[in-house]
Amino acid sequence: xxxxxxxxxxxxxxxxxxxxxxxxxxxxxxxxxxxxxxxxxxxxxxxxxxxxxxxxxxxxxxxxxxxxxxxxxxxxxxxxxxxxxxxxxxxxxxxxxxxxxxxxxxxxxxxxxxxxxxxxxxxxxxxxxxxxxx
Numbered sequence: 001x002x003x004x005x006x007x008x009x010x011x012x013x014x015x016x017x018x019x020x021x022x023x024x025x026x027x028x029x030x031x032x033x034x035x036x037x038x039x040x041x042x043x044x045x046x047x048x049x050x051x052x053x054x055x056x057x058x059x060x061x062x063x064x065x066x067x068x069x070x071x072x073x074x075x076x077x078x079x080x081x082x083x084x085x086x087x088x089x090x091x092x093x094x095x096x097x098x099x100x101x102x103x104x105x106x107x108x109x110x111x112x113x114x115x116x117x118x119x120x121x122x123x124x125x126x127x128x129x130x131x132x133x134x
Contacts, residue, residue, distance in 0.1 A: 037095075041075045044068035047103030050075050055094040056086075062116045063098070075101065082106055082132040086117040086124040094122070107132065 087095040
């Protein structure tokens, strides 16, 4: 086999596998970048919500209220759970999605949170196909 051809094959082989290795990083090894979406589990009493947030000011004060607590972590999400999303575009995209996981008075509480985000000039939407919002 020609050495030049063998060298080309080795280079091509390393180029193909390099992106695969780069994609296998541990989540903990990723940079702590405020512009990236972060996932939080928030609880207050018997209520629990998952919050995915990117660049939204004061979101924890709104969701936690006086006695809630949010910790950055991933949580399994059941199918067809109520949720809403809010976003704004003020020179950068700010977005938040709140997914109700457990507890009572979900609709009342989520509507209060949406109102608070709308007061921050965010546009909020709900999944109209989910019977929860009908």
